[in-house]
Amino acid sequence: MPVFLPLLDGADSALYPALSRIGPTILTAPTGPFPDGSYILLDGPAYDGDLVASYLDQGAQKVIVPLAWAKELVDTIPNDRIILLLDAGAFSSVSDTIRAAVSGVLIQSSNLDLDLISSISKFFANSEIYVHAGHTLPARSSIRQIVGINATLVIPAAQLTLDQSTGSQINIADAFTAPLVSDRPDGLFPTVVSSEVGQTLGLVYSSLESVKESILTGRGVYQSRKHGLWRKGETSGATQAVTSIRLDCDSDSLEFRVVQHPPGFCHLNRMSCFGSASGFSALQSTLVSRLQSAPEGSYTKRLFNDATLLRSKIMEEADELCRAETKEEVAFEAADLFYFALTKCVGSGVSIADIEASLDKKAKRVTRRAGNAKPQWSQGTTPAAPAPVPSKPSVDVTASIRMRTADLSVISDSDRAALLRRPVLKSDEMIEKVKPIVSKVRTDGDKALLEFTAKFDRVTLQETCVRAPFSEDAMQIDEDVRQAIDQAYKNIRMFHEAQLDDGPLIVETMPGVVCSRIARPVARVGLYVPGGTAILPSTALMLGVPAQVAGCREIVLATPPRPDGTVSPEVMYVARLVGASSILLAGGAQAVAALAYGTQTVPKVDKIFGPGNQWVTAAKMLVQNDTDALVSIDMPAGPSEVLVIADHTANAAFVAADLLSQAEHGVDSQVVLVAINLTIGHLQQIEDEVDKQAKALERVDIIRESIPKSIIVKSTSLEEAIAFSNDYAPEHLILHLEDAPDVVASISNAGSVFVGPFTPESCGDYASGTNHTLPTNGYARQFSGVNTLSFQKHITSQQITANGLKALGPVVATLADCEGLQAHANAVRIRLAHAA
Structure with a gap:
């Protein structure tokens, strides 16, 4: 949370530069552009959801709204973007729904009543607390006390100044440094200096005076333990522009984010005191240097000077990244793409910090586009390609959705084994x-x-x-x-x-x-x-x-x-x-x-x-x-699967519906129909039903991929069909058979069995009473589905009387002697001797 929140309007723009270095500001319904990360105060008489979304989309960090607005925003705006505006005496009337729908509450109070603020903090236990005490001018001690109870004071712009603090105004830097405490004898504060993208440049020390000057001037100013105020770059030229100053969670150290000018922060003329940069920071530095001094004819210079070449390389590397499959390939191709993309950015004057700022701004948007690819990319092609190259074959929505077929009576043992295999899980x-x-x-x-x-x-x-x-x-x-x-x-x-x-x-x-x-x-x-x-x-x-x-x-x-x-x-x-x-x-x-x-x-x-x-x-x-x-x-898991055994009594529509109920789970769903002596006509009826029913389902696109991978296995007898099923060990087994109840006794491997034409697998999934968490991928050979015993464990115990030990003891002692474990045997013999 910020140390304090300034409450500004358009007339206070002179305060913006200094305030922007130390945290967000509250703006009262701005009509023009506003700094990213601002909090926007909306307190109009009529709710305007479009206005809220508009401000958040433009980069506002949060909106502060009255209770009536908050009720309208529930489930429409993320709760971490909403602060509730509330009078101090009304906090207990807020419902649980509203409390869960906001990330903070701004309390309007006539004074700084710490006990009241503490009570409100407990009521809004999971929210940030902000306090606006009207025209009461806060002292540094008040700000420190408010921060101490994990709340933030809101200070109107009229009470803030860039000049010395007075009886009616407090200096911005004085307010920011109020919570700072030092455990050092010299009273200084350890200060981490980082680049604008977070690369650590060095460790220095600050004083209240140096922090104040940095906030007000925007330059890197620190406190030398030997020479007093140290205005970085004053003699070397390696100046710094301060972008942000933050306190740590204990308020005893600081972080400065800066734009460091060459040759760098370190006295060894390096960017960082901790050695050379790496990764993106190093690449950016190299490209900036090459842009300024690369010799004509060098490859990087060509990229900067030839926009067509650079565009082609970016498109080429993007395509190769899309085609990469292994972890190593993806990393290799992504590195190439980042190199050429950052070359484009540096040539256009765009830094990594600019990219991160754009990402942060996009993350703040609450209205989203559909995210579909533009027409020239929707089929996996590039605009410059001579002919469209689809990423995968286009789908003919009129084509029949059909299963593959195999016949157990004619296939080899190796082919039968292949039918039993599931897709390899990596x-x-x-x-x-x-x-x-x-x-x-x-x-x-x-x-x-x-x-x-x-x-x-x-x-x-x-x-x-x-x-x-x-x-x-x-x-x-x-x-x-x-x-x-x-x-x-x-x-x-x-x-x-x-x-x-x-x-x-x-x-x-x-x-x-x-x-x-x-x-x-x-x-x-x-x-x-x-x-x-x-x-x-x-x-x-x-x-x-x-x-x-x-x-x-x-x-x-x-x-x-x-x-x-x-x-x-x-x-x-x-x-x-x-x-x-x-x-x-x-x-x-x-x-x-x-x-x-x-x-x-x-x-x-x-x-x-x-x-x-x-x-x-x-x-x-x-x-x-x-x-x-x-x-x-509980058990290993894989894609959903069903095996249906059907004979001449099977209703084609029922069988098709059962197959589709698993096929719609995902493109990797495993669906098998074992057909016992079904006629060509009967099989055709089932396939026609699959095609007809599938095309009426919302998830037909998934089924178009899963059903063609599915199998119809022709069998010549019930025994052959059951043997195949037991070897397959399906998650769900459905029996469309003339004497289905009698067949259950022959089933040795299955997660759950659905017996007869009026027992769809869906009933077991939802409400019949059996459990739908079942072993897949053939694990029904070793595992049960989840059941009550899955949540129990068993402890064994034994109790032996003296007479019982006389009978059992010699047996135990003999076996222990056989294994060479004398202490085991002794534990028995010492008792037998005592009982004699």
Whole structure:
């Protein structure tokens, strides 16, 4: 947060240069251009959402709006861009919805009542607090006290001056340095000097006097411990233009961002005291030098002088980057592209700082374009290309959507084995990609979580977790949806309660030797619910209900936040139903890492459940093998899959619908139809139904890719079909057979079986009662789907009487002697001797 916020209007433009060096300013509804990062105060009588969006799109950091406006902005503007304008006495009337929809609150008060401000801070626990005390002139001590309780004082322009502080005005630099404290005997402040793009140039010291002069003049001025004020470059010519001055979090050191003029900051005529620049900074310096002094005929000079050559190289390298596949290739081609792109920038007078400023400004936009490619690029071509070269074959939307066919009676063993294979999952490559994410969350905790959520989910959050009890406002759902969820919950709970192992297993293996097994719940479980823009209450039910039934002490749901930073109300409602203790607002590998290791606010769990994309799967595989994490997972995961066995009784429309219900999941979905002696006509009916039904679905583009990869396997007998299915070990197995119930006994490998024509796989996905978190990729040979026992572990015990040991002891001692473990044998013999 800034030390203080100046409140300006258009007449105060003389203050802009000095104020821009020390933080943002509040502008009162400007009519013209305003500095990037400004806060805009809007307090008109009529709500104007377009005006709000316009200011944010133009580069405003935040808008400050009254309560009536804030209510209108809920779910339309990101909460980190909104500050609520409120009278001091009205803070307790703000609803939970509004509190969650803003990132800060500007309190209007007649005086600086620290107790009141502290109370307001607790009420708005997750928000930044700003205080405008009207015409009360703040002293330096007041500013220091306000900063000390994590609030920021708003100071009107009329109370600010560039001259000496008086009884009616405070000098800008005096206000900024008010919180500064020094633990040094000489009272100086360590100061890190960085370039405008953040490259560290050196470490110096500042005094109140030097900081004040830098703020007011915009030049780099420091305090030499030997010679007093040091105006950088005054004798060497290596001057600095100060772009920003910031305090650290403890208010005992500073950072100056500067534009450093040649030859550099260091007395050794280098840019930095810490050695030569690297990466983009080094490349920019080299190109600037070449622009000024490269000899005629050199390649870089040619690039600067020949716009056509430079344009061609940029397009060439962009194309090669698009074609790169491996990590090494992408890095190599990206480096080439950056070189030529930065050459273009330097030749046009554009610096890395200018590019970063443009990126920051674009990130502040709240209205977005569709993001589609321009026509000349939409097919993967360049304008200069002699003929269009499509990136992939164009789609004929009239063409039939057909499956491939294989016949078990004529194919070779190797071809049959090929039918059983799934696509190769490059798990090693994915694990390498998620390692940095997992490591950063493990090290930096909540800070890393919030950074990754902003980066990957494009949501800026103030907190990582929502804790029970959950707000009723967050669970407002349609009544028919509520009833459907309640019925699904009832069915799933009934089925999973029947699986509960709630009594000890007691066996007397021989007289006086009693062995027991006791079930205990896994104490803390993390349930990953894919989401973001999707609504997936079904997965929350499938994971949450068995955890609740098993008696897990702590249930943590993890789900990516929606664009507004919230969780879908349907998932929130399920979270309450299943007794979740908290909801982690994160997705991907970062969510898995937070669950595995815990953070400052996210509880560490003992076992992680739930489906997800390849990032989630790789992260789960990584953390389960880390002994420091001490966490297990439910099962490996791959693309969704279904295998349908159909005979002459199968309804063609039903079979097609079942195949499509999995094909629409993704282009890598695995769909297999095993046809037992079906006639050509019957198979044609099924394929015609697939084509007709697919073209009526919204996700037909996905199906156009997944169905042609799918297979019809012709079989001559039920036994042959079942053998193929057991070898394939599908996630979902659907039986469209004459005696379907009798066939279940022959199934040895499947995640879940759907028996008969009126048992679509969708029912198991949502509400029949079985679980839809199932093994894929052939792992049904080794793994069960998620069930109540997945959330339990078993402890064994034994109790032996003296007489029992007399019978059992010699057996144990003999085996211990056989293995050469004398202490084991002694533990028995010493007791036998005592009992004799």
